[in-house]
Amino acid sequence: MPRLNPDNIELAKEILGRYPRPKSALIPLLHLAQEQDGWVTDDAMEHLAELVGCTPAEVLGTCSFYEMFKREPVGPYLVNICHGISCHLLGADELLEHAEQSLGVKTGGTTADGKITLEEAECQAACTEAPCLQVNYRYRYKVANEAFDQLITDLRAGKLDDEIPPHGTLARRATRQHIPADRAAGPAAVDVNVEPVWLSRNADASEAKG
Amino acid sequence: MTDTAPARDEVSTVTVTVNGTAIEAAKGELVIDAAERNGVYIPRFCYHHRMKPVGMCRMCLVEIDTGRGPALQPSCMIECTDGMSVETESPVSKKAQDGVLEFLLVNHPLDCPVCDKGGECPLQDQTMSYGPGESRFIEEKRHLEKPIPISQTVFLDRERCILCDRCTRFAKDVAGDPFIHFQDRGNDSQVNTFPDHPFASYFSGNTVQICPVGALTAKPFRFKARPWDLDQVESTCTSCSVGCRVVIDSSRDEVLRYSGVDSDPVNWSWLCDKGRFDFEYVNDDGRLTEPLLRTDAGQDLAPAKWSYALKTAATAIKGGLDRSGPAGVGIIGGARLANEDAYAWAKLAKGVIGTDNVDAQLDDGLPAAFVLGLPRATIDEVCAPGGTVVVYAPDIKEELPVLFLRLRHAAVEDGVKIIELAATDTGLTPLADSSLRVRPGEAADVVAALFGSGTAPEGVDPTAFFHARTLLAGGARVTAVIGRPSLAESADVAVAAAHRLLELVPSVTFLPALRRANVFGALDMGLAPGILPGRVTLDEGRAHVASGWSLATKELPTETGLDTRGILEAAANGKLDTLVLLGADPLADFPDRDLAERALTGVRTLIAVDLFLNESNRKADIVLPAAGYATTEGTTTNLEGRVTTLGQKITAPGTARADWIIAADLAGHLGGDLGVESVAQLQDEISRVAPSHAGLAAALADPANRDGVVVPVPAGPPQPPEHAVEGNPADPSHRGAAEGAPAEPVLLADGEVPGERLEHELGPDPAPATVTLPAPPSVAAPVRDAYAHRLVVTRKLYDHGTLVQHSPAIAALAAPSSPLRLNPADLDRLGIASGDRVRVTSERGSLAIDVVADSGVPKNVAALVLDQAGGAAGQLLTAGSLVTDIRVETQS
Amino acid sequence: MTITDAPKIVTGRLAAHDDAHTIARYEATDGYKGLRAALQRAPQSITDEVKAASLLGRGGAGFPAGVKWGFCPPGVFPRYLVVNGDESEPGTYKDRILMESDPHQLIEGILIACYAIGCSQAFLYCRGEMALAHERLGEALNEAYAAGYVGKNILGTDYSIDIVLHWGAGAYIVGEETALIESLEGNRGMPRLKPPFFPAAKGVYLQPTVVNNVETLANLPWLMQHGAEAFHALGAENSRGTRMFAVSGHVKKPGVYEVEFGVTTFRDLLYAPIYSGGIRGDRALKAFIPGGASAPLFYEEHLDLPLEAGVVGKAGSMLGSGAIVVMDETTDMVKATRNLVRFFARESCGKCTPCREGTTWLERILDRIIDGHGRPEDIDLLLDVCDNISPGLLWPPKQTTICPLGQSATPSIVGTIKRFPEEYERYVNAPFSTTVAINGAAYLSPPVAAATGGSAE
Ligand SMILES: Cc1cc2nc3c(=O)[nH]c(=O)nc-3n(C[C@H](O)[C@H](O)[C@H](O)COP(=O)(O)O)c2cc1C
Ligand code: SF4
């Protein structure tokens, strides 16, 4: 069942605990579901609806708004070729054409071996490195056609697996934020109108000083 | 809440210039509304004045200048401020509006000729007034699968959708059922449900009504008629006692659609799907079209002529009178009838036949005198910002759905605090500020404890309890919704709880939550033991009513008669000669099925007046077809006591007659004369004879009273409240005085006769005082033995009742059967799994039933839905017991 | 040339060190000194200092940060800080660098801002597609918590705050501050209407909320250490301190350069050897975008304008997000325009009719023109559709929509039709004359009318 597995339920609870309102955790939890299954399944969305306290229709409403969430399976490597204006000026269209030919798929498609899904993407904030692309959101700069082909060969051979985790993993576990319980200030409850302690106390102190 | 009260008082006005004309607007009023009030209509699609504005269609863009030069602003989002200048027709405003319209049409299919909305479509209308109509868009339009069902009753055509967010906002903000939502983004945006999760909302049909194009259509109306072929009449929905105002659309003598009317005090244009879609029963082929008679016992019912059927009925009644006297006749039912029908039947029963064994309720409500004597509140009073509402009632979402919407708005938007006392979770629970789980039988004690200083009563969650206590101690105005939360609990429990609340908060007013269509009108008209028309008791009102009916006092019953339970018991014991079922189905609706069965067998003659055959009236000797909703005129009364008109739109099936005509005909055959010839004449007579309804006919005729008149009718013209109806000191009867004031002075009396009273309006005699609250019953719930579960029996919106089942669009929404629900912990304790079949035994009977876990049911309680198809509940309940305990055992 | 030796306020550390993202390097290079300084002071005095420094927001709108902080209604708590790290405006590349390469500087900036404003929680909203930034920020936050810089009782004081790293998921519009807030609440990122939803008054959960850009906040540690005076000493007019500009497109040395704000000119940035070094192949400049895809195009005659917000605004465009995209003479302006318009059409949230339908319609007309099916009347149609989205075709633009996205699709169309009519004529195979009036400064020719300070050579 592609609901969240027990480990991820634990993590989901930790994430939920950071927000004043549970629905705020929805996008991070959708990422978690996508990390688990490689895409966001209907079952996962129903599970998230339970976790954040809304209807599945609302979860789908959010999920479907955002480009990164895939509601159908994609290959373990999602190759996004940037077609933003800077990349456009420096050959993005040509790179894309080359990619379609060499992979034998149109944008949006997945290669016959199921490994690679090709997409066009809007500006990736690497404009000075045009044309650029991302594989599972890891950058490749100034990509020439040959470099693209080499990249695909390496991906298929699993040579880049250390650098590029499978689709869905945005941050590896060790690098995720983890707020230790003894250090947490805690989420700021919405309906408790109290002024933060330091705001006035320091003012007093400075008045005293002045 | 204390800080909102003064703010409401300082309503200030501002001056705004609209197209060069200065107008007054309330501070905070939206520009679009202020302009419309002053005759300037600004086009719109997303804005709907019963919902929060979103400002996203951009159709209402106008130039607004607040001193910094004109700027295009959505008039549905901008509040009026003093000195603001608005140009709705300036070149820039027009350009923007025309641009938006063209953009909307870019992807709209323009399939108006085959669209249900064609002819009443805002998009079409505005396109017509926009001009050329030649689109400059030459690319291929968006294509999506044509109408997809999003629920059992509603279809969605996404090609036509203009993404105005009305349906989705309604679903989330008004109904609280966000099962439809925007999906995808930008130009690919669409409204849809989650796969395999239909738009299962009791209120889904409203989205069809508010859709500004033909994207949402209702299954029962699709392709039925073109809007310009429709005839319309305003009426009131009689599916429950909320009394939502509707428009009935018909074509070629067939009802085709109900739509909600924006009645400010009542339904705000909303309807529930049961009310909206049960019109199908009106046209149903199964309607009774001619009288039916059983000539010999054991024979089938066979068609008969009216004259013969009426004569047979009269003969039977007369025979019974001869044998057993008036007390040998009983009449059950009448809550389906219009006020005028109910009045005629009350007059027939009490004035002609002379029996007081009359009851419009089936032991599923509250005692008539209690209901009539309660200090009443209106829906607006209950929902007024800043108040606290105590609820001890049936599940309001299931039984009075649009009242639920009003309460939802009050709680979510206006900060009204709801304190719910309920045996299990209900549809209202998520909205309640504090929801207390009260064990059956113990409500009055919990009410007392809420005002005491002690600890929380056993079984009541202390946090919720103390929160409720704090709320009640806060000094906010308190109103209450009181009803019969469970058919397994005697009405006495609710009555005692209400009394306790009144003792502790003397200013409290009540909205009684009885659900049957016109049960309040029936009680007002005297279809209850011990009650005469006009909310007077038999004893107090005898002289007044007798003289109004031109009878001698002694011709009216001398003693208070039996209620439904008493009538059925008498029938079961062979003590009742003739039983009339006036649109009643005791086998399905009376909580104690065994007693109902014995009664129907035990009675000598069973006469039924109804729209359809049902389980009970199939056993009748004489069945008379009634005309019913949409085929007759009259008035109906909602739970506030608001009297509104019913519209006649089509002719009755076959030879079916209005209920009042049947009463008059029967009276004639019995040698009496009701002296009524028309609905109008009945209304006049009611205004004259029924003390609480004095002046009603004139008030209803006043066009200012489109939303109906709350009885007792306030006296007018402008008078201070204390001059209004008196008689029941507990009754705050000046409600609505301001807008409901009739043009002609209508005076009502409490015994004394002011000099200038008009004979015509007063009736022949001084009017008696209306019913006062009877003394509280004493209730002490028996101790539940440790192995038993205390039973709760409730109803659902969609049931197996006649009207729902004869409305195909909603019939299938009734659950096929209802399992017993127990707390998961109890299931564990009993070693039973959810889904198992168990044996359940009460004092009354024993049966096998499926059980499911439900954490909304507290421990030691068992919950069941009254299943009208002869389900379990009726077999377990004993009429009259205070509570019902059951044992649950594994089937071995 | 006005190349200055202004300090690198936000990029100094990362330019000098490969490991600037580690806490060790950060602490070794004055890290968290600004926070320590701030904690010695009254919060209000920090807001005042930021006001005095004239630190303009670096996210696009260029609103003074200190003034914005002051808009939170008094007495209403909790207040939240939302860090806008959604960087998605085409051509923009600066916040990602700061998040990936110097995350502690941003964290320190957040801590200073929250302390000054009185925020009870901060959300760092990082664009979804920036996986490395998620990792670097996650690690940096974990280190900072462990070291006592973030969380409960920061550095032993009564100041406590959590910074929650929040990941976006791909939607440009979420960079708009009210959409960012919707998104942070778990909803579709659709902007809210202002009024009534000004974030400072009604933001996250309808509580007072300050939304600041990553680069804006990254200035604070330096500002706390060196003071408003030192900051204000750099730059001109309201544009003070330094600013990061990403120069991309047809230049020899594309790159992200932190330069003195307000005085450095476009010519410096595009041609100076230490910056972009001129147009590739020494070709002629055809046009450049001075501030992200939403900004109207500038041309040769604008090169000597200083990078000063007011000046650029008067000249008919904006510095926006600090993204300069350079197009040389070989550029097909119709295709470049289609590229820009397509971006806005695809990134429209879908809420407003003119944006949802209008931008897509524009894209499809341009597609048709480029595919060889254009008609002369399409040019008028393009302009009139633009006019229906942004009435009058003015600068600053009027908009029929809730947020400026819809209207942002129009300047490139209007500008290129005005400036390069022959390119459109070539596509539609016929000359055209337009009947739609174009009024705005950006679209006037020659468009330097209102510019000051610039002199051609
Ligand atoms: C369509 C649109 C997209 C935007 N995208 C971003 C963005 O990616 N990053 C950003 O910081 N600001 C963006 N902004 C500006 C923000 O709305 C907001 O002004 C800014 O985050 C405030 O921070 P600042 O005052 O520190 O600049 C965008 C605005 C609009 C209208
Ligand atoms: S202008 Fe476009 S992106 Fe902005 S709110 Fe409207 S539809 Fe959404």
Ligand code: FES
């Ligand atoms: S009616 Fe005002 S924007 Fe839609």
